[in-house]
Amino acid sequence: MDEQEQVGMNLNVMRDAFDLSxxxxxxxxxxxxxxxxxxxxxxxxxxxxxxxxxxxFIEVIPRxxxxxxxxxxxxxxxxxxxxTEYFDGTYNDGGRQRTRRLTASRLESGFxxxxxxxxxxxxxxSELGQVKAVLDQVQDQLVAREQDHIGQQQMMLEKxxxxxxxxxxxxxxxxxxxxxxxxxxxxxxxxxxxVHGFSEAIVEDYGDSLDEKGREYLxxxxxxxxxxxxxxxxxxxxxxxxxxxxxxxEADLSNIVHELVGALRDSGDGRTVDVTIVDRAVQHCxxxxxxxxxxxxxxxxxxxxxxxxxxxxxxxxxDDSGMRVYFVRDNGAGxxxxxxxxxxxxxxRLHSMRDFPGTGLGLSLAQRIITRHGGRMWxxxxxxxxxxxxxxxxxxxxxx
Amino acid sequence: MQxxxxxxxxxxxxxxxxxxxxxxxxxxxxxxxxxxxxxxALDYLFSRGKYADRDPSSAPAFVLLDLKLPKVDGIEVLKxxxxxxxxxxxxxxxxxxxxxxxxxxxxxxxxxNSYIQKPVDFTQFIEAVKQLGLxxxxxxxxxxxxx
Numbered sequence: 001m002d003e004q005e006q007v008g009m010n011l012n013v014m015r016d017a018f019d020l021s022x023x024x025x026x027x028x029x030x031x032x033x034x035x036x037x038x039x040x041x042x043x044x045x046x047x048x049x050x051x052x053x054x055x056x057f058i059e060v061i062p063r064x065x066x067x068x069x070x071x072x073x074x075x076x077x078x079x080x081x082x083x084t085e086y087f088d089g090t091y092n093d094g095g096r097q098r099t100r101r102l103t104a105s106r107l108e109s110g111f112x113x114x115x116x117x118x119x120x121x122x123x124x125x126s127e128l129g130q131v132k133a134v135l136d137q138v139q140d141q142l143v144a145r146e147q148d149h150i151g152q153q154q155m156m157l158e159k160x161x162x163x164x165x166x167x168x169x170x171x172x173x174x175x176x177x178x179x180x181x182x183x184x185x186x187x188x189x190x191x192x193x194x195v196h197g198f199s200e201a202i203v204e205d206y207g208d209s210l211d212e213k214g215r216e217y218l219x220x221x222x223x224x225x226x227x228x229x230x231x232x233x234x235x236x237x238x239x240x241x242x243x244x245x246x247x248x249x250e251a252d253l254s255n256i257v258h259e260l261v262g263a264l265r266d267s268g269d270g271r272t273v274d275v276t277i278v279d280r281a282v283q284h285c286x287x288x289x290x291x292x293x294x295x296x297x298x299x300x301x302x303x304x305x306x307x308x309x310x311x312x313x314x315x316x317x318x319d320d321s322g323m324r325v326y327f328v329r330d331n332g333a334g335x336x337x338x339x340x341x342x343x344x345x346x347x348x349r350l351h352s353m354r355d356f357p358g359t360g361l362g363l364s365l366a367q368r369i370i371t372r373h374g375g376r377m378w379x380x381x382x383x384x385x386x387x388x389x390x391x392x393x394x395x396x397x398x399x400x
Numbered sequence: 401m402q403x404x405x406x407x408x409x410x411x412x413x414x415x416x417x418x419x420x421x422x423x424x425x426x427x428x429x430x431x432x433x434x435x436x437x438x439x440x441a442l443d444y445l446f447s448r449g450k451y452a453d454r455d456p457s458s459a460p461a462f463v464l465l466d467l468k469l470p471k472v473d474g475i476e477v478l479k480x481x482x483x484x485x486x487x488x489x490x491x492x493x494x495x496x497x498x499x500x501x502x503x504x505x506x507x508x509x510x511x512x513n514s515y516i517q518k519p520v521d522f523t524q525f526i527e528a529v530k531q532l533g534l535x536x537x538x539x540x541x542x543x544x545x546x547x
Contacts, residue, residue, distance in 0.1 A: 186497065189497045190412055190414075190415070190497065193414065193415065193418070193497070193518055193519050194414035194415075194418075196519070197414065197418040197519040198414070198418070201418070201421060204425075
C-alpha cells in the first residue's frame with residue numbers, strides 16, 4: 001500500500017467515524033452554512049443524507065430556538081473568544097418540551113478561502129432537563145423541609161426549656177406544698193392531743209357521773225379526734241414518702257404480708273378471712289416504705305371485704321418482661337370501674353364513710369411509694385365483685 | 401423508800417397535765433420535775449441557775465424529753481447530756497408526736513434510749529421503761545438486789 005492509498009484509507013476511517021458517531025454532528029462554514037452532516041444529525045431533524053448541505057444553519061434548526069443568541073454564540077466560537085461552552089436550544093415537539101445542547105468547536109481549516117470552520121455537536125438533553133427540574137424541585141423541598149426541621153427543632157428546644165422551667169417550678173411548688181403539709185399536720189397534732197386526751201380523761205374520771213347521752217357525745221368526740229389523728233398521720237406519711245431517700249435491699253414481701261395479715265387477725269375484729277399468700281416474693285426495694293405500701297393494700301382489702309360473707313384475699317405476682325407485677329386481690333365491695341383513675345387521688349373516696357371509714361389517703365400513699373420505686377400501680381374491679389390492685393416493680397433478676 | 405425523780409422536759413401545758421395524769425393513774429410515785437424549756441432542763445441536770453442548790457450527784461431516774469422546745473431545743477439538750485461525763489449514761493426517752501417523725505431518727509442518732517408517742521399513756525410508758533430495764537425505778541418496791 002503506497003502513501004496515497006494509506007491517506008485514502010485514513011480518510012475513509014475518518015469519514016466513517018464522523019458519519020457513524022452517535023452524537024449528531026455537523027460542520028458549518030464561516031457563513032454558518034451546513035457543509036456536512038452525520039447520520040445522527042439527519043435522524044434528529046428528520047433529514048435525508050446531504051439534504052441540508054449548503055443550507056443556512058438557521059433554516060435547519062427549529063424556529064423556536066433563540067436564533068440571535070445562537071448566532072452570538074457561534075460567532076464567538078468562530079472568532080475564538082466564546083464565553084460559554086454551549087448553547088441550549090429548546091423547542092416544543094408535539095406538546096413535549098425538548099432541549100438540545102449544542103457545542104461548537106473552531107476548526108483551524110476552512111472551506112474555499114475561509115480560515116476556519118465550526119464543528120457542531122448536538123445532544124438531546126430533554127430528559128436531563130426533566131431530571132434537573134425534578135432534582136431542583138426535590139432540592140427545594142429538601143431545603144424547605146430542612147428549614148421546617150430547624151424551625152421545629154428550635155421550637156422543641158424552646159419548649160424543652162419551657163418544660164424544664166415548668167418542671168423546676170412544679171418541683172419547688174411540690175416541695176413547698178409538702179413541707180407546708182408537714183408543718184400543718186405537725187402543728188395540728190398538739191391541739192388534737194389535748195382534745196382527745198382530756199375527753200378520755202373525762203370518760204375515765206367522770207364517766208360515772210355522766211348519763212348515757214353525755215357519754216355518747218364524748219365517744220363521738222373521741223372517735224372524731226382519732227379519725228383526725230389518722231388523717232394527719234397519713235398526710236405526714238405521704239409527704240415523708242415523697243421526700244425520704246430510698247434504701248434498697250432484698251426483702252421477702254411474702255413475709256411482710258404474713259406479718260400484716262397476722263396483725264389484722266390479732267386486731268380482735270373477730271373476722272374470718274381466707275388469705276392466700278404466694279411464697280418467697282423476694283424484691284429489691286426499700287423495706288420500710290414497701291411495708292407501708294403493702295400495709296395499705298392489705299388493710300384496704302381487709303376493710304372492703306368486711307361485709308362479704310366468705311371473704312378472700314390473695315397476694316401473688318407474675319413476671320412480665322423485666323417487671324414483676326404483684327397483686328392484692330379481694331372479693332369485697334369492689335368499685336365502679338368508671339372511677340378507677342380516681343382511686344389513687346388523695347382524699348378521694350368511692351364509698352361512704354359509714355360503710356367503709358377511712359382517710360382517703362392510703363391508696364395515694366401506696367401508689368406514691370411504688371412510683372418512687374420506679375414502678376406503677378393500677379386497679380381492676382367491679383362493684384360488688386371485688387377489686388384487684390396491681391403494682392409493677394423492676395424484677396430482681398434484672399439487677400443481678 | 402424514796403424513789404428518784406423523773407425529769408419531764410415539756411413546754412405544752414396540756415401535754416404536761418396529761419402526762420402527770422397518766423403517771424398518777426398508773427400509781428407511779430416518783431416525783432416529777434417539769435422543765436418547760438431546754439435551758440431549764442440543763443440547769444436542773446447540771447445544778448445551775450435556779451437549781452444551783454440541787455445536789456448534782458442525785459441524778460433523776462431518767463429524762464422524758466420533748467424535742468420541740470423554746471430556747472434550747474431537745475436535740476441540743478441531748479447532745480450536751482451525752483458530752484458530759486456525769487450525764488453520759490442518763491437514760492433519755494424522747495417524747496414525740498409521731499412514731500414516724502424524722503425527729504425520732506435524729507434522737508437515736510444523738511444517743512436517745514427510747515421514745516414514747518404523745519400523749520403519754522400509761523401502758524406505753526411502762527412498755528418503754530421495761531424495755532430500758534428501768535422498770536424498778538418506777539416501782540414503789542425496793543429495787544431487786546444486784547441491779
